[in-house]
Amino acid sequence: MKALPKPLIYLVLLAGMGLAPTAQASLIPKLGGTVVYDSVRNITWLANANANGLMNWTAANTWATGLNVGGYTGWRLPTADPACGINFNCTNSELGHLFYTEGGLTQGQSITSSAVLSGLFSNMQNSVYWSGTEYSTLAFF
Numbered sequence: 001m002k003a004l005p006k007p008l009i010y011l012v013l014l015a016g017m018g019l020a021p022t023a024q025a026s027l028i029p030k031l032g033g034t035v036v037y038d039s040v041r042n043i044t045w046l047a048n049a050n051a052n053g054l055m056n057w058t059a060a061n062t063w064a065t066g067l068n069v070g071g072y073t074g075w076r077l078p079t080a081d082p083a084c085g086i087n088f089n090c091t092n093s094e095l096g097h098l099f100y101t102e103g104g105l106t107q108g109q110s111i112t113s114s115a116v117l118s119g120l121f122s123n124m125q126n127s128v129y130w131s132g133t134e135y136s137t138l139a140f141f
Helices: 057-065 094-102 115-120
Strands: 013-015 027-030 035-038 043-046
Touching (some): 035 094, 094 115
Antiparallel strands (some): 027 035
């Protein structure tokens, strides 16, 4: 198995896979579209945004750490920026950057309304995604 230096998940995200980014795009499908590489943040997201269904925080963390996609392991939940609190337009967090910077969304918009995100991710939900930051505020989108 290959180890990842810096992995994440979207409900699962994966990072640092050594997948070469291209200069033109910041979100790049890889591994046959099963993951999406963000060349700005140097992280790779699992393209299935709800791959294992509804889980509590502990189950989501356990599932992420045991995940293997295309031989890549070392997954984790995305980090949150505690300074953002419940600020929905905060781009400092990994999900906020994905939704608002890369996805072009503004506060109050559904993530499924982003043509960019809808073209790259499947099974997106318009509710809660867990962060791996313990006791952080949940991000509602």
